[in-house]
Amino acid sequence: xxxxxxxxxxxxxxxxxxxxxxxxxxxxxxxxxxxxxxxxxxxxxxxxxxxxxxxxxxxxxxxxxxxxxxxxxxxxxxxx
Ligand SMILES: [Zn+2]
Numbered sequence: 660x661x662x663x664x665x666x667x668x669x670x671x672x673x674x675x676x677x678x679x680x681x682x683x684x685x686x687x688x689x690x691x692x693x694x695x696x697x698x699x700x701x702x703x704x705x706x707x708x709x710x711x712x713x714x715x716x717x718x719x720x721x722x723x724x725x726x727x728x729x730x731x732x733x734x735x736x737x738x739x
Contacts, residue, residue, distance in 0.1 A: 678715035679705075686712060690719045 678686055685702045688694040694702065706713050 676711050676714060678712045679709060682709070682712050683715075686716055686719060689716070690723055 682702065682705055685694060685698055689699060689702055706716065
């Protein structure tokens with residue numbers, strides 16, 4: 660009796676989504692296309708199983724597109 664656990668199902672508490680720490684660097688390397696072929700293959704394999712890393716990759720790519728779009732636009736204000 661008297662079980663003190665707040666988590667009887669044994670499931671992990673829900674946290675803010677984020678990529679696996681061990682794959683964070685690989686995701687960035689992939690984003691900047693600095694990833695090796697071998698690492699990319701491993702990353703893609705991991706992405707098939709890991710929704711959080713897939714989501715992070717999508718967010719990073721979206722961010723990258725926004726940055727590139729912004730850099731291609733001519734500046735609205737003359738620099739000097
Ligand atoms: Zn992951």
